[in-house]
Amino acid sequence: MSDDIAVGIDLGTSYSCVAAVLDGKPQVLPNEWGEHTHASVVSFLDGASVLVGNNAKKNIITNAENTVYSAKRLIGRFYFSDEVKKAQAVMPYRILEGPNNGVRIGVGDKVFAVPEISALVLKEMKAIAETALGREVRKAVVTCPAYFNDNQRQATKDAGRIAGLEVLRIINEPTAAALAYGFGKDISQRICVYDLGGGTFDVSILEIGKDVFEVLATAGDTYLGGDDFDDRIMAWLADDFLKAHGLDLRQNRFCLQALKEAGEQAKIEVGRDGVADILVPGICRSPEGVVLDLKQRLAGEQFNRMVMDLVQRTFKVCDEALQSAHFTAADIDAVILVGGPTRLPIIRQSVRHYFQREPLTDVDPDQVVALGASIQAAALLDRGAAEAGQASYLLDVTPLSLRVATVGGYTEKIIAKNTPIPIEKAKTFTTSRDGQDKVRIRVVQGESNRVEECELLGEFEFSGFRVSTRGDVSIEVTFEIDPNGIVNVSAMDLETKKRATTSINLSSGLTEQDILRARDTNAGMELAVRPAGA
C-alpha cells in the first residue's frame, strides 16, 4: 500500500459530497460543522474570497446576483442549447455567451467559464477533505451522471484540474453507487440503480459477479431532476398568488428566489410529513403598499398529481435501459435508490410498483455515490493490484452512440451506445480533391442519424499527410473512448504510417491555456469560512 491518498467526490447539481477509504473502509468526510453534504453553491463575496456550501446557499436570496447555483446544469453545454435558455429565465446570476458558443457566467466585473465555478465547489471539497484528514489531498475520482456526453465529461475533468486536483478518473454516478453497494459482499446479482439527482436522471442496469461490476446498459435524461419537482410547486404557488392578488411573483428576482426556496422546502416537507405548510412572510408589497404573505398548504395527494408526469418520465427511461440490457423488470434482483428526491414517497411507491419489489433502504441516497467514488480512488492508487489483482473491477459502457457527420446532414455510427469502454474503432477516409492537404471530420454523439439532432463534440482537422491526387491518400482515423468515457480521435496516413496532426475546432471546451490561467485564478481565490459579517 502506498501512503498516497485519493478521495472520491460526488459533484452534484444541488449537493456535493466527499469520501475517502480509511483503514479499508469507505467513509464520508464531514466538514467542521459535521455536515456530510454541501450545497453546490458558490457565492462571490467582496474581494477575492468566495463562500461555498450550505452557508453560501443562504446568499441565493441576499446576494442573488453574485451567487451561482446549479452550475452543473450548464456544464459542457452550448450557449444556444435549450437548457441554457431555460436557466437564463430562472437564474438570478448572469449567463453570457463565450467563445465558440460556450457559456460564461458574469459575476460583478468578472467572467467565469462554467468549469471554473464547479472548480470552486471541488476546491471546497478538497479543503473539507484536507481538514478532516489532516493532510494534503491532490488526487481524486470525480463522478458525473452516466448520461453525460463527452463535452460534459471533459468539462468536469477540466474543473478538477482547475481546482488543482489530479483527476484519476471520471466515473458514472450509478456505477459508483453500485460499487458502494456490492463492494466486498461477494454477491452475484442483477441490479438496477435508479438515480434521481437535483438536475439529472440516470438508470443503470448492472450485473455483479463477485468482484466484477459489469454495466449492461445505461439510459438517462439530463433534463430531469429534483429541481423540476420544485418548479412544479413554484408554478402552483405563483399562479395561486397571481389569482389572489393580481401580482406575479416570478417577475421579481427576489420574490422568485423566495419562491424557489419555498418550493424546495415544501417538497421536502410533503415528502417527510405528507403535508407541507408554506409560509413566506412579507414576500412582496402590493401597489397600495400592503405587505403580503405567501401562505399555502400542500397536501401529499395534490403534490403527487403535480409531478406524476415527471415520475412517469423516469420509468420510460427505465424501460429503455431494461430493453437495452435484454431484461424485464422481473429479472432485477435489487433496486438501489440514489439522490435526495428518491426519498419522496411517490418515487418509492412508483419504483416498488414498477419493479414489483422493495427498493433497498440500507444505502444512504445522498452519500452512496461519494462512497463508491472513494473505493475506486483507493483502487486506482493501489500499486499492489498489478500483482495481486484488484478487489473490484468496474466494467462500464458509453451511454451515447459516437457518430461522424456525413454528406447531406446525415451521420454514420462509429461506436454504438452501451458498448463497453475503453474501446477503439478505426475508419478509413480518402481524400476527395486533388492536392487536398486537410481532412475535416465532425464528431457528434447521439442516437439520431440527423446531425442537427445530435450533440456536437467538435470538428477535427487532420493535416501533415502526403498530398496527392484525389482518392490516392487514405487516412485511417481512430476513435477511442477512454475509461473516463472521454473521446480521443487520432489519424494516420495508411501508406506512410505517419500520424497526422490533429486540431480541434468548434469545441465549446476550454483550451490548455484557458485551464492553466483558470487554475491560477482559482488558486488565488480564498474560501471564506463563514458569511461576511456573520
Added chain:
Amino acid sequence: MDVNFLLEVESRSQALEELDYFEVLRVPTAAAAAEIKAAYYRESRLFHPDRFAALDTAELKDRIGRIYRRVNEAYTVLRDDVKRARYLADVSGPDRARKLRFTEAEESQVKQEQKQKLEEVLGQTPNGRKFYAAALKDAEAGRWEPAERAVKSALMYEPGNARFKELLDRIEKSKPRLDPFKIR
C-alpha cells in the same frame, strides 16, 4: 511483477492484429453465451487497465490498454448472436485476414458503398464521368458516331475503366455500317 505475465502481455499485444475475437477471449468458436461472459470476466480481471493504474510504466500500460480495448471489442461482437454469426462466417471464409475486426454494416455505410460503386461505374474523374454520360446518352439515342467519340475521350481520362471499354465494345458492335439495314 511476474515475469511470465509481462512476457504474456508483450506477446499478446504484438500478436493482436492476427487474432480473431475467439482467440482474444480465449474461447472455442462454439462457446455458449455463459462461457463468453465468464471468459470476458476472466480477461478483465487479467488485463483491466485499472489494475495497473498506479504503476509508472507507460509502455506496459500502453500494451495493456491495447489488449483490453480489443477484449472489449471482441466481447461486444460475441455477446450478440446476430453479430457473432456474421463474424464467425467472416473469419471462417477466405477473407479471414481482412475480416478479423468486425465492422458494423450500418445502413448509411451500405448506401455509401453503393454510391461509391456507382461512382466507379460512372467514372472516377469528372471528365471521364462527363464523357461517359454523354456517350451513354448518344448510344441510347442511336447516335453511334458521337457516342464512339465521347467514350474514347472518356477512356483517355480513365484508360483502365472496364465499364467504359464495355460501352466502346457495344458501340463498335452496334455501329450502323455493321448492320445498315436494321430497322429501329
